Amino acid sequence: MEISKNFKPIVSVCGSKTISKEIYKISEELGSLLAENGYIVACGGLTGVMEAAAKGAFLKNGIVVGILPTATKESANPYISIPIPTGMGESRNVILVSMADVVVTISGASGTLSEIALAWKMGKKIISLSNTGGWSAKLAGTSIDNTRNDKILNAHSSQEVIKLIKSIYQ
Numbered sequence: 001m002e003i004s005k006n007f008k009p010i011v012s013v014c015g016s017k018t019i020s021k022e023i024y025k026i027s028e029e030l031g032s033l034l035a036e037n038g039y040i041v042a043c044g045g046l047t048g049v050m051e052a053a054a055k056g057a058f059l060k061n062g063i064v065v066g067i068l069p070t071a072t073k074e075s076a077n078p079y080i081s082i083p084i085p086t087g088m089g090e091s092r093n094v095i096l097v098s099m100a101d102v103v104v105t106i107s108g109a110s111g112t113l114s115e116i117a118l119a120w121k122m123g124k125k126i127i128s129l130s131n132t133g134g135w136s137a138k139l140a141g142t143s144i145d146n147t148r149n150d151k152i153l154n155a156h157s158s159q160e161v162i163k164l165i166k167s168i169y170q
Contacts, residue, residue, distance in 0.1 A: 032060050046069070
């Protein structure tokens with residue numbers, strides 16, 4: 001039996017676990033739009049950007065995968081469809097980025113920075129919402145180093161993220 005190569009694209013959403021109401025709203029909107037456009041949403045499965053993006057996708061009947069740093073499913077936020085406990089702590093970022101077709105960053109502290117660096121090393125397309133601050137704002141439109149000829153894509157809205165993802169797939 002042959003396995004289908006027609007996989008649904010996976011978009012990993014990475015960002016801060018402590019965020020403002022405004023960033024929560026932006027993250028939730030992004031999750032909604034990703035689900036409406038048929039993308040699987042993956043995240044770290046906890047609070048902040050992860051919860052908001054998961055909620056947006058969940059409320060649109062999207063598939064949401066949570067790559068949890070803990071060894072139990074109970075730590076997942078209530079909007080995760082498929083909790084994957086790893087017991088790996090921050091090392092789970094490798095899995096979250098590896099499974100992605102595209103990585104989207106929103107705000108972000110050191111954990112998000114590690115995800116951006118991993119995505120860059122793995123050759124993943126990265127889109128940063130630069131209007132959300134943190135590492136997303138600092139790195140949008142830049143190249144981390146000279147190992148690649150492209151740059152981290154800069155978006156200013158959730159709608160622009162969707163347009164960029166669609167352009168990547170065309």
